[in-house]
Amino acid sequence: MAKRYEIVTHGGVLSTQPPLAVVYLEGSFSKPATPSTKQIAQKNFAFVPPLRPVQVGTRIEFPNLDDTYHSIFSYSPAKRFDLGRYRPDERPIPSEVFDTAGLVTLRCDIHEHMRGLILVLNTPYFVMTNPDGRFRLNGLPAGRYVLKAWIDSKTTRERPVELKNGGTINVDFP
């Protein structure tokens, strides 16, 4: 887990502050047989973590860790959902399965300022950079791929890569 950061809006563009990127390997990969479950909590009126890349088919739980109602919803094309208002003691923890790749903006209907981002990816190979912008992706399959870097809601960079078994490459996204 990296240092604390938050989602900010700048000219209609959502990004993290300090800026973090998600680097992932684009390609056609099979879905895992058993979808994983991840969590994005609401704590101190913020989503924790604010940005979470997940593979398609992942279930995300939204536990409410504040002592008040939250009402998580998203109007994003990749996933529209509305969990409605719930308290911390809501059981089971409200969750959603994200089947479509894309960026999902999380909002709270009660706390207007709250923003969270879920980057739903078709690939299991992704990683978040550290605040310095460094990243490391391990265990990637060999072959020709496109390595992409999501920088903000409007910006995604990409680089074609050719991966070889046991090899290591360095990719810079200027």
Added chain:
Amino acid sequence: MIFRAKANERNVTRFRTRLAIAMMLVVSAVTGLGIYLGQARVNANAERDLRQKFQAELSGLDKLQELRNAAMAERCRVLAEKPRIHAALEDNALDLLYPSAKDELHDLIEGGSESSDPSVGFLHALFCRFLDGNGAVLSPSHPKDVGELSPKTEAQLALKTLPEKQQIGYLTEYVDLADETVDEVIAVPIFSTETGEVISALVVGFKPFEIASKRAGVEVKSGIWAGRRLCMPSLPKAAQTILNNEISNALSKAKRAKNSFTVTIQEVPQLLFYKRLNPGSLFPPAYEICVYSLVDSIAQQRRLRWQFGGVGALLLLGGFVASHFVAVRFAKPVEQLALDSERNRAQRKQAEAELISASEKLKRSTRYSADASHQLKSPLTVLRAGLETLLAHEDFKPEIYEELSTLLHQTHRLSGVIEDLLLLARLDAGHLKIQSEPVNLSQLVEEWLDDLNALPDSPDVEIQKEVPPDLYVAGAKRYISLIVQNLLENSRKYNRKGGRIRVAARANGSEICLTIGNAGQPIARDAQEHIFDRFRRAATGATVSGHGLGLNLARELARLHDGDLKLVRSADDWTEFELRLSAAQPVVERAS
């Protein structure tokens, strides 16, 4: 005189009539002016009142509108802050926009119909629409929830750009083909919480505020002119069309300088006010139109006219009465004046008539005497000639000679009378003109005294002469001589035996005064004043010859010479006449 009095009365009546007419004119002018000014004032007042009313109504509307706009702004702010709406707009989930705002919009729309309080009723909308980032209308998936609109109406909601501020617009809503209403719309911008930019606008439609149709007794028709069309439901379609044209004209011409004009709608003059409802709006210009009936004002004018007319009539009546009195008062002296002048005229006329008749008489008498003298002269000449011829005969007896001689003497006397009469007649007629020259009076007196002494029947009288030499008078010698002759003859004729004659002359300033006195029986006192009359002889004695014309002739001639002849004394055996004549400078050659 009666006729004159009538004419006089007529004059007074004319005077009175003129006075009355003048007063009538003045009163009419004053009344007319009063009516004119009053009417203008009523007009101005009516217009001002109605204008104030209009302004008051509008300011009332403005307040309501402000209130509504503020309420709208607040609602929209709250709405725009809704995360869901933001989410819908920002996350490109426009299909979720209306559903997300459903509750709030529902509040906006439905609340009014449920609320029975009209004061808050105006806050409730007829419809709501969102505009997208380009100002185009986002059609709702369930129009029922946000107020149904025809596509034509909905299209009018679109704006070219999204507004930064609230915009007010008015649009014609075509409910169906025949009917149309005007809606007031308020477009409230929705700012993105992320970018701070306008990302959308909420357009809310309301029923426009209506100015009460009847307030303070003045009938008001109000409507809205929007989108080049007039919507004034209280008027029939045809009238609306006409009015629409007029308003369009007025709006295209007048540039806010005047916001009213008079129109005639359905044969009733109306004062029309208009005011832009949405200045500076992105929506097409719309105007509030208020039409106030001028019926009251006209009625007031009529009433005023009647009042003024009544007052004028009263004034006129009063004027008549006053003029009557004034005329009577004025007329009295005038009447008196007229009467007096009438009397004067009558008197003058009479005097003139008398004068004319006297002059006629005089003329007649002078002509008569002239004619008579002439007619007498010729037979007398014949007679004298005959007598003289007879006297020339020598074979008559001495008695006959004596008789003939007496007859001849009588003809001479008659001749003298006729001469005198002729002279007098000429004097009377004014035909006698003298040629004035210096006449030596002293010499004249001397000559006549000599003649007097030389007369055959010269009486025994003493003649005293106190005449300085070379006294000259101005006149015709012939007539002066005649005067002196007459006086001297008289003084001899009326003298007594052994009496005396005194002739004295002296210069008295510019006059020469000649007095001739004689002794003898004085003239009776009561006869004295008549001695200068014609054919009147003072002396009673039959012994005295004469015909009673001498003194008269002498005085007439003296007066002809700007002098006079007076009897100065006739008493105590002494009668004295005084002749005054103008003195003249002696002329040496002629005097000699």
